[in-house]
Amino acid sequence: MNQLRWDPTLGEWVAYATHRQDRTFLPPAEYCPLDPTKPGGFPTEVPRESYDIAVFENKFPSFTPDAPEPDGEGGALTPTAAGRGICEVVLYSEDHYSTLATMPEGRIRDLVEVWADRYGELGALPYVEYVFIFENKGEAIGVTLHHPHGQIYAYPFVPPRPKKELEAAREHRDGTGNCLHCDLLAGELEDGRRVVAEGEHFVAFVPFYAHFPYEAHVYTRRCAPSISDLGAAERRDLARVLKRLLVGYDDLFGFSLPYMMVMHQAPTDGGDHEGVAHFHIEFYPPNRTADKLKYLAGSETGAGAFVVDVLPENTAGTLRKAIGGAGA
Amino acid sequence: MNQLRWDPTLGEWVAYATHRQDRTFLPPAEYCPLDPTKPGGFPTEVPRESYDIAVFENKFPSFTPDAPEPDGEGGALTPTAAGRGICEVVLYSEDHYSTLATMPEGRIRDLVEVWADRYGELGALPYVEYVFIFENKGEAIGVTLHHPHGQIYAYPFVPPRPKKELEAAREHRDGTGNCLHCDLLAGELEDGRRVVAEGEHFVAFVPFYAHFPYEAHVYTRRCAPSISDLGAAERRDLARVLKRLLVGYDDLFGFSLPYMMVMHQAPTDGGDHEGVAHFHIEFYPPNRTADKLKYLAGSETGAGAFVVDVLPENTAGTLRKAIGGAGA
Numbered sequence: 001m002n003q004l005r006w007d008p009t010l011g012e013w014v015a016y017a018t019h020r021q022d023r024t025f026l027p028p029a030e031y032c033p034l035d036p037t038k039p040g041g042f043p044t045e046v047p048r049e050s051y052d053i054a055v056f057e058n059k060f061p062s063f064t065p066d067a068p069e070p071d072g073e074g075g076a077l078t079p080t081a082a083g084r085g086i087c088e089v090v091l092y093s094e095d096h097y098s099t100l101a102t103m104p105e106g107r108i109r110d111l112v113e114v115w116a117d118r119y120g121e122l123g124a125l126p127y128v129e130y131v132f133i134f135e136n137k138g139e140a141i142g143v144t145l146h147h148p149h150g151q152i153y154a155y156p157f158v159p160p161r162p163k164k165e166l167e168a169a170r171e172h173r174d175g176t177g178n179c180l181h182c183d184l185l186a187g188e189l190e191d192g193r194r195v196v197a198e199g200e201h202f203v204a205f206v207p208f209y210a211h212f213p214y215e216a217h218v219y220t221r222r223c224a225p226s227i228s229d230l231g232a233a234e235r236r237d238l239a240r241v242l243k244r245l246l247v248g249y250d251d252l253f254g255f256s257l258p259y260m261m262v263m264h265q266a267p268t269d270g271g272d273h274e275g276v277a278h279f280h281i282e283f284y285p286p287n288r289t290a291d292k293l294k295y296l297a298g299s300e301t302g303a304g305a306f307v308v309d310v311l312p313e314n315t316a317g318t319l320r321k322a323i324g325g326a327g328a
Numbered sequence: 329m330n331q332l333r334w335d336p337t338l339g340e341w342v343a344y345a346t347h348r349q350d351r352t353f354l355p356p357a358e359y360c361p362l363d364p365t366k367p368g369g370f371p372t373e374v375p376r377e378s379y380d381i382a383v384f385e386n387k388f389p390s391f392t393p394d395a396p397e398p399d400g401e402g403g404a405l406t407p408t409a410a411g412r413g414i415c416e417v418v419l420y421s422e423d424h425y426s427t428l429a430t431m432p433e434g435r436i437r438d439l440v441e442v443w444a445d446r447y448g449e450l451g452a453l454p455y456v457e458y459v460f461i462f463e464n465k466g467e468a469i470g471v472t473l474h475h476p477h478g479q480i481y482a483y484p485f486v487p488p489r490p491k492k493e494l495e496a497a498r499e500h501r502d503g504t505g506n507c508l509h510c511d512l513l514a515g516e517l518e519d520g521r522r523v524v525a526e527g528e529h530f531v532a533f534v535p536f537y538a539h540f541p542y543e544a545h546v547y548t549r550r551c552a553p554s555i556s557d558l559g560a561a562e563r564r565d566l567a568r569v570l571k572r573l574l575v576g577y578d579d580l581f582g583f584s585l586p587y588m589m590v591m592h593q594a595p596t597d598g599g600d601h602e603g604v605a606h607f608h609i610e611f612y613p614p615n616r617t618a619d620k621l622k623y624l625a626g627s628e629t630g631a632g633a634f635v636v637d638v639l640p641e642n643t644a645g646t647l648r649k650a651i652g653g654a655g656a
Contacts, residue, residue: 001639007537008500008508009493014537015635025620062627062635077511078536132633134626142623153627160632165337172336180336183405208406209335209342262630284629292353295470296624298462299390299481301612302590304488305460307343307390311329 002067002083004156005074012160015062015083023060025144029096034147036094046091052107053114054091061087062153065127084127086154090114091147099148099256100135101246109239115152115263116227116235122154123268130155130162130267133227138258140286140293150261158267165264169276179223181278194316197244197323201230201237204245206316211306213288213315214252216245218281225266225277245283248323253290260284330395330411332484333402340488343390343411351388353472357424362475364422374419380435381442382419383480389415390481393455412455414482418442419475427476427584428463429574437567443480443591444555444563450482451596458483458490458595461555466586468614468621478589486595493592497604507551509606522644525572525651529558529565532573534644539634541616541643542580544573546609553594553605573611576651581618588612 001018024033036051037044046054063085074080092100092111100108115133123131135150136143158166172180188194188205196216197204204218218241224230230238249257262284266277288294288309299305329346352361364379365372374382391413402408420428420439428436443461451459463478464471486494500508516522516533524544525532532546546569552558558566577585590612594605616622616637627633 003639005537007535007539008512009496010489011492011496012632014539015633016637016639017635018638074536075515077508077515130631132627132631134630136623136625141625142621143625151626153631153633155631155633159627161338162631164339164632168337168339180405184336187403187405207335208402209333211335211342260626260630262626264630282630293470295464296629297464297469298479298588298590299460299487301624302462302588302592302610303458303460303481303483303490304340304492305343305481305483307345309344310346311331311344 002061002064002085003070003073004081004083006079006081008077010160013081013157017060017062017083019060023144026139027145029146032096032145032147034089034091034145034149035096045089046094051091051094053093053110055088055114055118058087058089058151061085063087063156065125081156084156086122086125086128086152088118088122088152088154090118090133090150090152092150093148096147099137099246099250100150100242100261101250101256103148103243105239105243108242109236112227112230112235112238116230118152119226119265119268120228122152125154127156128154129269130158131265132159132162133263135259135261137261138256138286140258141260158269162264162267166267166273166276169278173275179275179278181219181280182223185219185221193313196248196316196320197241199237199241201234202241204241206312206319208312210308210312210315212284212286212294213308213310214249214257214283214285214319215312216283216319218242218245218283220279223275224279225273226279227263227265229279242281244323248319249283249285251322252319253287255290257285257287259286330389330392330413331398331401332409332411334407334409336405338488341409341485345388345390345411347388351472354467355473357474360424360473360475362417362419362473362477363424373417379419379422381421381438383416383442383446386415386417386479389413391415391484393453409484412484414450414453414456414480416446416450416480416482418446418461418478418480420478421476424475427465427574427578428478428570428589429578429584431476431571433567433571436570437564440555440558440563440566444558446480447554447593447596448556450480453482455484456482457597458486459593460487460490461591463587463589465589466584466614468586469588486597490592490595494595494601494604497606501603507603507606509547509608510551513547513549521641524576524644524648525569527565527569529562530569532569534640534647536640538636538640538643540612540614540622541636541638542577542585542611542613542647543640544611544647546570546573546611548607551603552607553601554607555591555593557607570609572651576647577611577613579650580647581615583618585613585615587614
């Protein structure tokens with residue numbers, strides 16, 4: 001069952017997907033369902049002996065293309081809708097023990113291509129309003145499979161957080177004529193203290209108003225609305241900057257750093273997002289130290305107010321050192 | 329250092345409190361800083377040999393009354409402000425091993441009195457716009473001290489989540505003349521499937537659009553804007569309904585259930601919140617089963633879109649059984 005229910009107090013859809021309760025949970029490495037299927041071995045979700053990058057529909061999807069219309073549930077205040085959408089799994093490598101950070105830059109470059117392809121194809125579906133590309137990495141984030149992979153949720157609505165960001169950017173553009181993200185990036189570059197890696201086309205920085213201690217954003221210098229709008233040189237540079245940031249993350253505490261990686265870009269709802277949407281990638285590592293996590297507890301979850309223990313200038317300095325010098 | 333920084337992409341304040349990084353982290357029970365100070369023993373934060381309920385300022389506050397004005401940081405797009413406010417700790421009992429669920433109903437009744445008192449006193453401070461009463465319970469939520477206690481954050485702004493709720497309620501009232509929460513409660517009572525405990529003045533239910541599997545809201549039947557507005561009979565009934573819900577939570581899986589408990593009520597910003605703010609308490613337990621947690625990962629944190637594995641009707645049924653029958 002895939003159903004959406006409207007929360008009228010927060011003005012947002014909540015998705016219900018009742019078959020997900022039984023999804024595969026941290027299987028032993030030799031039974032990884034994301035490994036290639038070896039001759040004579042058990043059949044995994046990839047019916048091939050080897051692969052580079054693989055994309056397929058999630059077996060336990062939060063949204064499905066054929067979700068039925070809800071029958072008689074809900075009311076005027078709390079409408080319901082079919083949970084129509086697509087959930088895909090993106091396998092980064094057949095090597096169970098690799099991570100995005102340990103991939104060669106060329107593989108990340110290929111991944112950018114795959115992400116752009118999926119954004120275009122899923123976004124073209126009439127019921128998909130937002131293509132959300134992300135990765136949950138590490139048990140601290142709650143991953144249920146260790147094999148290196150990301151996910152794509154093609155939502156039937158523009159989700160609350162990108163929506164808020166787009167509204168703010170639209171208001172800024174209407175007021176100033178400028179792209180909000182271009183203005184913010186210019187400010188970060190001018191200040192410089194929070195910039196952690198600079199490429200020709202992309203810049204990674206800890207935002208002035210980071211919600212997580214080691215949060216980092218990767219912005220395209222040019223105001224490109226989506227990953228599909230990037231040219232070949234930009235895609236190469238994105239892979240390069242991502243690789244540098246990820247290697248720095250792992251050097252930070254000397255272990256493979258857990259994180260959420262999320263991409264914000266133009267909705268695919270048919271609206272005009274030129275000069276409003278500005279493609280960028282946000283990383284939220286949960287660690288506040290090597291052995292302590294930032295929890296989203298009462299203040300964050302119940303009030304929506306983030307409290308952070310450390311200034312972005314300081315974490316950016318540490319992260320920049322781990323990366324080995326910005327602009328290098 | 330207590331500083332606020334404005335996030336112009338989300339339109340919200342982020343608070344920085346840089347001394348909190350070193351706060352006490354899961355000390356052994358015999359060194360609990362929230363126990364009473366025993367004769368000849370080490371001095372705890374409570375310089376008394378015994379107490380029932382105790383309230384004092386948090387030693388590691390996210391906001392302080394005398395936070396200095398930020399000096400030269402920020403800009404037009406990303407202003408800063410002093411992190412002025414008050415953070416209090418509310419000790420529920422001197423018994424280190426008790427929980428709110430195991431307290432006698434009379435103690436919870438006394439706590440309601442304390443909460444109402446703190447709401448009034450902190451809310452009267454000129455720089456406090458919102459008094460947020462909450463409890464983070466259990467290591468799964470990230471508590472750093474096990475002693476039974478709650479917290480109060482007196483924010484210098486109305487935090488994002490209550491703000492959104494108040495805006496929705498104001499729009500509803502302007503459009504219909506009704507209180508949004510009164511209308512939602514009437515709908516839940518008429519449907520009945522998600523009601524888990526009914527008192528004379530308070531009702532506990534799993535909302536139709538729950539974001540967490542076993543989320544429960546405790547609404548006052550009368551449209552009281554804040555906990556201070558409750559009369560003696562209402563306060564008694566609130567304690568009774570809370571006790572029943574909490575005992576049910578612990579019976580659910582046979583262990584003391586972790587949760588976030590948060591109170592939403594009228595801001596103390598001098599505005600008119602009559603018919604808009606409706607005092608209620610929300611509980612978010614992180615468990616989706618006895619041994620699996622709901623994580624706020626990519627979709628929830630990066631997109632703001634919640635995906636839930638189980639329907640509120642089902643969890644409400646289970647919770648109602650654990651409580652021992654609604655209305656009993």
